[in-house]
Amino acid sequence: MRRAWLAAIAALCCSAALPAAETSVTIVLKFVKRGSAATAVARFDPASCRACTPVATPLYNAENARETVIALAVPRRRSLELRFTGPRDAVRRVLLENGELPFQQGRDAIVVALPPLTGDAITAAEVASHIVEPGMVLRFEHADPARRAGAYATGRFPEAERRAADVLEFAQRQVIRDLGLGEEAERRNLGRIQVMGFDTNAPHAHVDAPPHIHMHLRWPRNAGTQIGHYYIGADGLLTHNLAGVKGIPGTERRFGRGDTFTTIGPDGTGLYYHRITLEGWLEIGRPAGPACLIRPAGTGGFEDGATVLCGNAGPRRLSVKDDLAGGVFTVATDDVVETFRYDPDTGKLTSPETAPPASPSNFVPDEVANHSDPFRGESPNNR
Template sequence: MRRGSIAAIAALCWSAALPAAEPAPGQVTVVLKFVKRSSAAAATLRFDPASCRVCTPVTTPLYNADNPRETVIALAVPRRRTLELRFTGPRDAIRRVLLENGDLAFRQDRDAIVVDLPPLTQNVITAAEVATHIVEPGMVLRFEHADPARRAGAYATGRFPETERLAANALEFAQREVIRELALGEEAERRDLGRIQVMGFDTNAPHNHVDTPPHIHMHLRWPRNAGTQIGHFYLGPDGLLTHNLAGVSGVPDTERRFNRGDTFTSVGPDGKGLYFHRITSEGWLEIGRPAGRSCLIRPVGDGGFQAGAIVQCAGAPARRLTVKDDIAKGMLTVATDDLVETFRYDPDNGEMSSPTMPPPATPSNYVSNEVADLPPS
């Protein structure tokens, strides 16, 4: 693989990237999540077509689901219409109805549930996702909660990828640590390059997002997504990285394979490299600036990343990271050396419940306009 070929394609596709597909005229797709009162509830629901004669079930694979946690139903509904949709099923079996990551009003009506659907102008399909988003300057970390009770798609049967998911947990937060240390998010924001997206992989295949084999991401999402180079850093069953498959979003036939030892550089809309990734011969991960400092992420101990990660950046002390996700409690705990962060979230959808910013200062307080000192690059 020639170094820089993905970068060259990305630089050319600012205006050439394919536009997102438009919904069918007059209709949009909606996915609703019906959260069960208990895992033992036999809350199989069915859409009552008499409540909306122009609404039709969507049969796209993995857009619908039924598991111990929830029933997920996809429908094609008329665009920009206020609807009351009826679903037949066991009385009092449902405690919430979710659209995206928010609640919809619903009520019991004899042997059915009636849901108030707001007018929709576009497809709304992500209700089955269960992920927590941590937003910082120039970046967002999307932490997926791997729940065996929701397993679907490629992970529906066989060995559940627990080792790979634990490794992804540690690597996601290790990448966040590198982004902070090298001030990559602040630079992306300052130069209007887009936003850095740190992600892992789903195990419940929401809206047919099969997300296999297990992997992690750290891509720079360009404005309007045009030109975004998306790398998939794959994890083996030993919790180590194997290779990276990267391509340009919306541009077919651009995927390239980067093996251990190969360098993959992410470039911005200005054609300049912002950072690079290199999987080492051991299956570890190096991230750095093309002409500056770099950081090595290696496992805690002699095995894979499932036990945690050590981040060693040039000119800075090594930091040890461990991650624990308690899905039942909705509590994500991240330990960086002796510093422990606790992120509380809604187990039904992953929505963060911990505070994300302080309350505003009183009007008479002085507010500094100075830019905070950034670490050297």
């Protein structure tokens, strides 16, 4: 018995002394082309990292007039220099996620400096802008025909559906503002409302078809999030909603025109509902409160604009235009025209997103601002 215990302890000690197995993470690198080369501008040289392997998952790699996209499995938490062969001076930028990586370019290859990564980094092929507001984030996708892939690789490009999604995304933002849904979600710690459209370039195998929009409440830790897919027809109108609970198979349910889908918060109460009308329009409201109707601005679909009607407030006319070549999109709400400039390679906004801070002498701490302040409302010049 004593020998058995000693053998067990020795085996345990030996196993504890063994180093942990090396693990890998998946990365996607985007090599932005200088010009519009018809062929790949980068190919991974396995001799530069024998522990790295190409990832062959469909739609993780891409080749188009804008970029060469390469997916690799690389060692976790290792500083690496990866070599890629290709034509000289053919690469303008190397992107990981939506940020740039330093690289050195030689005659027939470039060397990319990769930081140590603790998790997968696979979103570099996405081209979307993000607008963050209290309790809400809007993800505005840029549909570039030069990048088309997946379900949209061939055939008619869904230009009208994408323009309709553009309008519906910002119409939903207007409703979120008018009903105070974002502030309530934040105040009650229910999560964050996420407004999204659809990708047309299938980044990291996100096929995202048929065309649709979202407005879901992302619960804390994501568990319990109900995700609806509001599908858009070729006529620019909404057809139906397929909704389910993230991470729970078999929960998907179809909501047709006239059906009501209520989004529930983590506290078990409904925060808002969606209803596609019999005409293919969209109604959003509180379960026991005011509601807003989003309808096309003209006689057709949403691609040409929308009118938003909330309660007794007057109608708001809304339209959206995206200039892919210029890297700018505009959102017109009645007489107010918002301008958003973005990086055409990533979609990342380059327009200022937050106001600069006030000077130190004008800063009021929160604990003071909640009490009587004899100077509140006065100009600093009058102090």
